[in-house]
Amino acid sequence: MKDLDGLDLPTFEDVIAAHARIAPHIRRTPVLVSEALNALTGAELFFKCENFQEAGAFKVRGACNAVFGLDDEQAKLGVATHSSGNHALSLSYAAGRRGIPCTVVMPRTAPQAKKDAVIGYGGRIVECEPSTSSREATFARVQEETGAEFVHPYNDPRVIAGQGTCSRELAEQVEGLDAVIAPIGGGGMISGCCLTLSTIAPHIKIYAAEPEQADDAYRSFKAGHIIADDAPDTIADGLKVPLKDRTWHFVSNHVTDILTCSEQEIIDAMKLTFKRLRVVMEPSCAPPLAAILKNPEVFRGKRVGVIITGGNVDLDRLPWIKG
Amino acid sequence: MKDLDGLDLPTFEDVIAAHARIAPHIRRTPVLVSEALNALTGAELFFKCENFQEAGAFKVRGACNAVFGLDDEQAKLGVATHSSGNHALSLSYAAGRRGIPCTVVMPRTAPQAKKDAVIGYGGRIVECEPSTSSREATFARVQEETGAEFVHPYNDPRVIAGQGTCSRELAEQVEGLDAVIAPIGGGGMISGCCLTLSTIAPHIKIYAAEPEQADDAYRSFKAGHIIADDAPDTIADGLKVPLKDRTWHFVSNHVTDILTCSEQEIIDAMKLTFKRLRVVMEPSCAPPLAAILKNPEVFRGKRVGVIITGGNVDLDRLPWIKG
Incomplete structure (x- = not known):
């Protein structure tokens, strides 16, 4: 780094x-x-x-690197992100492989297939309204409640x-x-x-x-x-x-x-x-x-x-x- | 054998x-x-x-084996088959790779995309009516005219x-x-x-x-x-x-x-x-x-x-x- x-x-x-x-x-x-x-x-x-x-x-590559690079203490608290796309699935997959919690903030309007896939990999979905303000407020609450590590989809x-x-x-x-x-x-x-x-x-x-x-x-x-x-x-x-x-x-x-x-x-x-x-x-x-x-x-x-x-x-x- | x-x-x-x-x-x-x-x-x-x-x-495997196993004399006369499916494309592909003629007898009702694909690989199409009798008569004529080697789709x-x-x-x-x-x-x-x-x-x-x-x-x-x-x-x-x-x-x-x-x-x-x-x-x-x-x-x-x-x-x- x-x-x-x-x-x-x-x-x-x-x-x-x-x-x-x-x-x-x-x-x-x-x-x-x-x-x-x-x-x-x-x-x-x-x-x-x-x-x-x-x-x-491909997003599984970055998600796995973030999840498997966490120390045990942080890993216990899990990971979280906001995404309605492949990063949501990928982070859930990665967390599932490590056996740690994963919370994904998703607009309630996201396709049911994506929601099902996140849950299928063991992730938890917290729904927000489809607006930036709702997403940010919801995500802040999730992070405060869980102490989960934020893994941004790309940055x-x-x-x-x-x-x-x-x-x-x-x-x-x-x-x-x-x-x-x-x-x-x-x-x-x-x-x-x-x-x-x-x-x-x-x-x-x-x-x-x-x-x-x-x-x-x-x-x-x-x-x-x-x-x-x-x-x-x-x-x-x-x-x-x-x-x-x-x-x-x-x-x-x-x-x-x-x-x-x-x-x-x-x-x-x-x-x-x-x-x-x-x-x-x-x-x-x-x-x-x-x-x-x-x-x-x-x-x-x-x-x-x-x-x-x-x-x-x-x-x-x-x-x-x-x- | x-x-x-x-x-x-x-x-x-x-x-x-x-x-x-x-x-x-x-x-x-x-x-x-x-x-x-x-x-x-x-x-x-x-x-x-x-x-x-x-x-x-997969039919390209059998077609190539038939085509590349011909001696030069027979190869010059080319190959022929009747098919409106993947054997037609595959035999045309194989003949094209060897640079020899390939004639495919196809019902005139066959999908245009299949006809185009045969032609794309360098094969020649002779159309018949969509009946067994027409196909057999047409194929016999093609073989007589060309002397081409018959390659059955599977038998x-x-x-x-x-x-x-x-x-x-x-x-x-x-x-x-x-x-x-x-x-x-x-x-x-x-x-x-x-x-x-x-x-x-x-x-x-x-x-x-x-x-x-x-x-x-x-x-x-x-x-x-x-x-x-x-x-x-x-x-x-x-x-x-x-x-x-x-x-x-x-x-x-x-x-x-x-x-x-x-x-x-x-x-x-x-x-x-x-x-x-x-x-x-x-x-x-x-x-x-x-x-x-x-x-x-x-x-x-x-x-x-x-x-x-x-x-x-x-x-x-x-x-x-x-x-």
């Missing part, structure tokens, strides 16, 4: 320690390829399938170090990568890529892909400071959250470019992945392939790692099928 | 030779697991993902030997299997499993799974002779074809049991696989999981290999979504 202007940031040593710590609890996910997608893009694409990860998302050095293990595996699994591309929401996965690849393979360019309708990271990147939107609206629901100071540090220092795509391009790339790679993934995973298809000149002839971030999708509402 | 009552049957040596012959042209597909599906079934399931295979189906010793490479990989990838289960249509994959496993791991029980609405293999198995249905109707469209003499030999000698399931059970198991294993597969791949869920006492506590046979599904018409 290094301290930069009062900001505790993870180092690559933290990634190595995280990897050893979480190895018994995560999967070394496979890398898949598709001749058809290579032909279509003119690039060689290597899809790192974190949709096959425990709890169906946490332990979480970023955990996510850094994904690109470490990818670089081991695929030789000679020229670039890696991942979706960007809060920037946890991209920060992990930056942290790891800037150390072990600094020649690999790092691209982030983002929905046009939630392009706060893109605009932040161009402006040189964090811009947070109030309520972005996109089908890629995992990518609505803004950058924070720690993820901004990595994004602003190590990302080559941020590429955006439309909602239709996201849906098309999602369907194309189902069809050609034959994997089930969330809309939030589709912007990288959409960006590659939209910017062929950037990726043509290159060996590109593409991180598929999660597989928890509502199969009754696939966006290309009109119900 | 051994000759049994005038029936040329492949041996395990043919499987070994096939594996060496086709290795440059196929993928060693990964095996995926799901804690959720294990918890649900009480078994340890290991899914061999042939939906990730070249051309999206061909070269094809059965090729399919036998799949369970050979599975047995290498997963230690201590107690059972293997695969769907049964014409019986090519199951025959390959019988051929390989009866030689290298005869303690592994082999189960076949079949739709109730196309249960000719089940009734054949119980009756002790081949029963062929006229026009079975099931969502598992790859499993409508009947057993033939070579596949019947393997099924009748080496299969432990054939288990059947309803259309709704097939749809439920298909959706469950999308949700929990996060892979895209065809309805024809779902009967094995449906059968395991329906007969838990057979599989509980066992290590079971489940072969997912193909991933060429119409994503606009997923059977659990009412369009």
Whole structure:
């Protein structure tokens, strides 16, 4: 851990320690390829399938690193977070593996399937109203009552170090990568890529892909400071959250470019992945392939790692099928 | 190759030779697991993902073995088959890899997507009317005109030997299997499993799974002779074809049991696989999981290999979504 202007940031040593710590609890996910997608893009694409990860998302890496790094005394009090997405499932999974309490503050409007999954992993849900003020008040009460350790979905050095293990595996699994591309929401996965690849393979360019309708990271990147939107609206629901100071540090220092795509391009790339790679993934995973298809000149002839971030999708509402 | 009552049957040596012959042209597909599906079934399931295979189906193994086993003189004249399913794509793929002609006789009513895929791999389509008599007449004409080598979708010793490479990989990838289960249509994959496993791991029980609405293999198995249905109707469209003499030999000698399931059970198991294993597969791949869920006492506590046979599904018409 290094301290930069009062900001505790993870180092690559933290990634190595995280990897050893979480190895018994995560999967070394496979890398898949598709001749058809290579032909279509003119690039060689290597899809790192974190949709096959425990709890169906890469976020289990960061959550496990935070949970298994706690000392016994803190662990007894448990962990807590606010999330209605894959971090909620992942933290519940990690806490369940360690046998400690996990409390998740979730808007009462969150999908029942997500609530069920959190409970299925042994987590406890405390509902709040779907507003920032209610969430913050509810979370403060939970923390006061339980003494639980807060694990932020992405702006946490332990979480970023955990996510850094994904690109470490990818670089081991695929030789000679020229670039890696991942979706960007809060920037946890991209920060992990930056942290790891800037150390072990600094020649690999790092691209982030983002929905046009939630392009706060893109605009932040161009402006040189964090811009947070109030309520972005996109089908890629995992990518609505803004950058924070720690993820901004990595994004602003190590990302080559941020590429955006439309909602239709996201849906098309999602369907194309189902069809050609034959994997089930969330809309939030589709912007990288959409960006590659939209910017062929950037990726043509290159060996590109593409991180598929999660597989928890509502199969009754696939966006290309009109119900 | 051994000759049994005038029936040329492949041996395990043919499987070994096939594996060496086709290795440059196929993928060693990964095996995926799901804690959720294990918890649900009480078994340890290991899914061999042939939906990730070249051309999206295990049938590429048999097709490549047939195509690359031809001598140069015969190869020049090309190969031909009749199929509107994965064998058509697979034979076109194999012929394309060798650079020889491939003609596929297909009913004019076959889905355009299948026709496009055959053409995409370099195959030529000759259309016939959707009747057996038209198909046979058309195919005879094609063979006479081209001199092409006929490669049957499953009742061909070269094809059965090729399919036998799949369970050979599975047995290498997963230690201590107690059972293997695969769907049964014409019986090519199951025959390959019988051929390989009866030689290298005869303690592994082999189960076949079949739709109730196309249960000719089940009734054949119980009756002790081949029963062929006229026009079975099931969502598992790859499993409508009947057993033939070579596949019947393997099924009748080496299969432990054939288990059947309803259309709704097939749809439920298909959706469950999308949700929990996060892979895209065809309805024809779902009967094995449906059968395991329906007969838990057979599989509980066992290590079971489940072969997912193909991933060429119409994503606009997923059977659990009412369009």
